[in-house]
Amino acid sequence: MKKSLALVLYATFSLCLKAQLPVPLGSAGSFGVLAGSTVTSTGATIVNGNLGVSPGSALTGFPPGVVLGGTINLANPVAAQAESDLTTAYTYAAGQPCPGPALPGDIGGTTIMPGVYCSATSLGITGNVTLNGNGNPNAVFIFQIGSTLTTAAGNSAVVLIGGAVASNVFWQVGSSATLGTNTVFNGTILAQASITVATGAALDGRALARTGAVTLDDNALTVPAAPGLPPSLACSFPSGQIGIAYSSSLLATGGTPPYTYLIAAGGLPPGLILNPSTGGISGTPTTPGAFSDTSKVTDSLGATAMSSCGITIVAAAVTLSLTCASNAGQVGVPYLSSLVAAGGTPPYTYSISAGSLPPGVTLNPTTGVISGTPTTAGSYSYTAKVVDSASNTATSSCGPFVVAPPTVSSVPAPPSLLLVLAALALLSVYLNREWLMRHLRRS
């Protein structure tokens, strides 16, 4: 607790004096790995940046190790210049005034503010050491270490917060540096002799050894982006297909992570969504078409970058198929339905390949429309066929096409006037039947 307080007080004091500048790396800044004698790697090491050896020239383990975004320079002028610039940078870092209290032997568990820190002998990191940029993206941390730098195996880490960036952290090591197994390390190591990066350790920075070897073992080393640069955003989306799960991602680089992604204008294809934290675009497209948008990324310092992106969604590929028309008609009633082709390559040509349509009904071979007025009741079966422009064919057994007999409307009863008059007349006869009978007998 006391040592942390002392470091914080010192850093605050140093900040009040003047702003510390980064160590000028010169051409060595483009190297992720630079050694004076040899570079040896075991396993699938990945170096994002240049790799160089000079004046030595031995390189072992590449492949399977790979160098991405850079070149391998063995005892060539580029490597020699880098070594020269490394020497200058080393000298610069070692020469920075170090007015504050000396670092303790192990800075694990401490939080360190920007500034120049000195350790006359060796320095250890067990656990996490936190470098707090205090909200300043240009904050610089320089550690002058008299002999060795060692991180403990396990889960040791250099953690950056408050806008601190790996490109502004420098570890000037008087002899050799060793990063323990699985260490997560940030910053540029400027070692007088050698650097050993143990299995699984990750370095967001540089491993630059003036005279000795750099030994790697299944590591990831990435040259950090230059500080102060805004982020950039790339989008190169593959095409999608309706109904098929889609996955792609916006890719931000530079700036100060973490990033926040959003769609500033336009929109993603329906069915796809953007993960604002990761930039991942996923989902299952539902609508075909070309969709464009303006994607935007904002880094942790508020710097933004935009990019015009586009995703093309194509309709699901379908084979040629044919759907039958309606199979119900009636004599005397106009019939209109259609064969429907799907898939394949339009235009289509329709025909009846077997059987026949009901009398009075015909097929339009171009449109597939079946129309007409059935003239004969009955049941008719037929096979419809469609041919597309690529000569693909599809057939479908249609029917039975049932033509119902004509419908006869029932005829209403005679008008009620006639019914009532007839009924009243009959009632008169019925009610006067005796009188009528008498008259009939008399006559």
Add this chain to the structure above:
Amino acid sequence: MRTRLAVIVSTAAVLAACYAPTLRGMFGQWSNDEDMSHGFVVPIVVLWIVWRERGRWRALRPESNWWGFAVLAAGAGLQLAAALGAGLFAGSVAFLVSVAGAVLCLGGLPFLRVWAFPLLLTLFMLPKLAIVYNQATLPLQLLASRIAAGILTFAGMGVVREGNILDVAGRRISVLEACDGMRYLLSLGFVAVVFGYLSGGKPWMRVALLVATVPVAIFANALRVAAAGWLPWLAEGAPHAVSGGLLFVLCLATLILMERLFNKVYAHFQA
């Protein structure tokens, strides 16, 4: 006496003038709607019944009843509502209410009582009430189709019914709205009530015969549809008119039998 006759004639003229549009509408419906053409017969029968009952109402002494003006006012209000959009049916009811109000004004309650039956009989000349008619048509249409299908099935014919369509041995017959049985129902209802009156029966007999009309008319109409399905030549022309008339005569015969049955049952309980 002359003054009284003048008042009666004047009142009739005023009523005819006031309700001229309504009367024109009623005549129009009797002329254009074959379900309602019996409306021409109704006023004739009503006037004949009034004349037939002259012995009863001539013996009465006219007593003006001021309540008649209230009934007239009610009729006028209804007519106003009809003119504002309530329709021909409301106007026709207003006319009949006004006639009853005039009888009450000029002759008093005894005249109204004597003429109650002919006045009620005028209800058969009222136009169709569209709301009721429209609601009843489809169920009656389907009922006629269902019963006709049942009759044909009972007669051993193969029948498939889809709603109001009957497929009888490959012939498809659509039972139209006009074949819903309403025509038989209204005509037979009017004839049944007149028959109940002429046969000398009591008022309950007229009501009983009117109620009996409903199943008889519906069944007869369905029988007519079934006959058309069975014998296609019965569905049009003269055979159709003759068969329709004969079926109506059968209905009438059924009513006569019912009247006799009701009388016997009544006599049995009286004894």
